[in-house]
Amino acid sequence: MITKKSPPAAIAKIAAEAEPAKLSDDELLEFLTVCNDFYRRGEPIISDAQYDFVFLAELKKRHPHHPYLETVEPEKAFAGKTVALPEMMLSTEKTYSKDGIEKWLQRIEKAAEELGLEFSRLIFRATPKLDGYAAYDDGLALYTRGDGRKGTDISRVFERGLIVGGDGKRGQGAGEIVVSQRYFNTHLADFFENARNFQASIIKEKELEEHALAAIQNHAAVFFPFAQLPDWLGSAQEILERFEAIIEAVPAKVDFDVDGVIFEVTDARIKKHMGATRHHHRWQIAYKSNVETAVVTVLRVTPQTSRSGRVNPVAELEPTKLSGAVISRATAHHYKMVRDMGIGAGTVIELTRSGLVIPKIERVLTPKTPQIPENCPSCGSELVWDSDYLYCPNTVQCPAQIENTIEHFFRTLRNIDGFGGKTIEKLHAAGIRSVYQIYQLDLERLQGLGFGDKTSQNLLDQLVRSRTDPLEDWRFLGAFGIYRMGLGNCERLLQHFPLLSIFELTLEDIVSIEGFAEKTGEAVITSLAKIKGDFMRIHALGFNLLRTPLRSEQAQAASPIAGKTIVFTGAMQHGSREDMTREAKRLGAKVGSSVSGKTDFLVTGSDVGAAKIAAAQEKGVRVISEAEYLEMLK
Structure with missing residues (x-):
């Protein structure tokens, strides 16, 4: 088990082996937390590529909506009381392909249409994505980013002589503490392992090392406000037409460490309309390039059943090092792709890794006869085709669907601990088939199922906590995994209709809500009908739900x-x-x-x-x- 007290050798061993699939959910989360903590204080254990494309990608694959992925990764908290930041400092949405930029521009275009603005006349800004130490300057104090909401006062860096980059004026909001690449390589590389290590050193309360102080006095280290960054301005069409030239030229505009390009729309009306998630602004995106390819042989294609019943093909590969990680699996998307492209044992493929959750099969070089499963790998039921996908129709008794559905419920609530995959698997093996049954457990039954006295009591305490802690009604609804209903759509639905009335809604009711098309509405009505019985029984347990105010109210x-x-x-x-x-x-x-x-x-x-x-x-x-x-x- 990895913890924050684990010796560096144990952490380094996991990083070197780069096999996150061997870690439990708790170990993977703890490893990510430890790596982020060391990175934020200037002592990175692993590279950005390993963090993003190996370990974080594994968490995304297992739990696409895990709270860790939806929160701002915290900066190291230095000595001092944390205070609320003048403005929230969110993370930035990332993409690793031009296709990702095109999809983002389509979302901007949709927002422009909703506001009656001419998309072709919008101006976009591209700036270097600085790889420094994030901070916020309100003109009186400088704060660390912290968790995006609360930071620590580090105004001492200005007292030490740190200057503001650009026009030199204070109070320009968010930015980063950075150091000149040329200066670092010439004067600091022998004393600091990397630039981030140096940046963290000048923030700490301890007396500055002489080389760090000299860098500040020589104005090689600065706090650079994002508003002052040199930029490229142009239209969406120019972004698409000159994309390669832009992403090459923009990072070269500064002499600091850069790990990509940030694109944003400049129109304030669009920004306000699109708003932000709990993690990032929707009107902004970062492009990061990290693409490698390799020729790999497929050992076998393994079917895996999801909570929706969809059977997904996972290509098991000869272990191959790619983007700093040993890759042994890749997605084949769906079984129609497996059938049409001839992906089976012995197939030779070209594999691409570019920041996706798991590596992508770029093309098949040598096809082989594929093995298409006829039965569900979890329950043995005969599979059925639906468009490009294979589905297990046994929604009531399929172990994979049951366990994944239960885990999704507790993960979405975000106010309960202890009910991870291993616990749920153990409960299911003992005959527990639903979330409702879990809430009926008592101490004696849990102990009889093989849980220790302390663990049993902790699980019961957590179940009580999940019902008594305040919980948004839209999050409660989202926990039931309704098809095409992410948390955003759940909140939008409950802004128009009370929670307990949604099971009586018509298609006309749903499509009257902005953002709900007819196809989505039909899927929502079908899904609501399927979950109604479970929903009502669980709702009757008495959760402390915070009601979403209706728009009409x-x-x-x-x-x-x-x-x-x-x-x-x-x-x-x-x-x-x-x-x-x-x-x-x-x-x-x-x-x-x-x-x-x-x-x-x-x-x-x-x-x-x-x-x-x-x-x-x-x-x-x-x-x-x-x-x-x-x-x-x-």
Whole structure:
């Protein structure tokens, strides 16, 4: 078991072997956490490629919606109390192909159509993706990014002489602490293992080493605001036509470590309309290039049954090193591809690894006769074809479908621990077939199933916690794994219809919601009918659900902030920003993440920079204190 106290040799051994499939879910998550911690403090254990394409990819493959993938990877917390950042610092969505950029541009085009804007006239900005140490400067203090919401005050770096890159002015928001590549290679490489190690050293409270201090005094190390980065500006058509030239030229505009190019749309209306996920802004994307190919022989194609019943083909390969990892599996997407391309034992393929969850079969060089399964590998039921895919129709008794469905439920709730794959497999082997049955377990039954006294009590405590801790109703709905209903669609649905009424909805009801097409609506109605019985039984257990405010209620709300757009900034005393955001939405307000010309109120807590307040006032935004805001609600 890997833990934060594991010796470096144990961690290095896992990194060197690059076989994450051998790790349990808990070990894989702990390894990722440890690697991120070491990387953020300037002591990387593994390369970016290994982290992204080997270990993080394994987590994505097992659990595509794991909370670790949906949160901002935290920067190392240095000494000092953490405080709320003036603005949230999110991660950036990544793609490793031009196709990914094209799909992102299509989403921008759709947003432009919804706003009545001419897509061809939109301007896009491309900047170098700095590989430094993320921080936020509000003009009074400099903060680490922390977890994206709270950081640590590291203003001491300015007291040590660190300057601001670009125009040299303070208070320009997010940026990164970076060091000149030429200076590092000439003056620092003998004293620091890498640039990030140096960057972390100048942040720490301890007295600076002389070479680090000299780098600051020589202005080789700077805090560079993103707003000041040299850039390329152009249209979407120019991005597609000149893509290769852009991604080659933009990184060369700076003398700092760069690991890609960031593209963003510049129109403030588009940004506000598209908003952000809990992890990244939708109006921005990073292109990272890391493509390698290899010629590999397929040993066999193994069928695996998912929670939806789809049987997916996984090509088992001769172990091959690619992008710093030993690759032994690749996706074949579906069995029609296996059948049509002749992928079987002995097939020679060209394999590409470019940041995908698992490597991609680029093309077949030597086809062989494929073996198409006739029966489900989990339950033995006869498989049926549906378009390109093979499905197991045994939705009630198939072990793989049951276990994957249960694991998805608890993983989606995000307020319960202990119910990972191994626990669920053990419960299923003992005859537990549903989430509802798990909630009926008591101490004696768990002990009888082979769980220890302490483990049994912990599992029961977690089940109680999952029902008593506050939980958004849209997350609860999403836990049932409704086809074509991710968490975003669940929240959107419940903004129009109360939770317990959704099983009576018609196709017309669903397609009336923006973003729901007829095909999606038909799939949702079918899926809702299938889960209704389980849903009602589990709902009756008494979960502490937070109701999503209906749009109609928001429109009719009589509160003074109904229909207003509000941005919260600084540390609040009334409650966390999440609590205040939830309350404001309940009262009919729209809550933004950043100030724009359409913002009505900027509500300020403590530790808010004067530059941010001035910028808001220049846009005509009314700035009020937290106390004034609460008084207004009365």
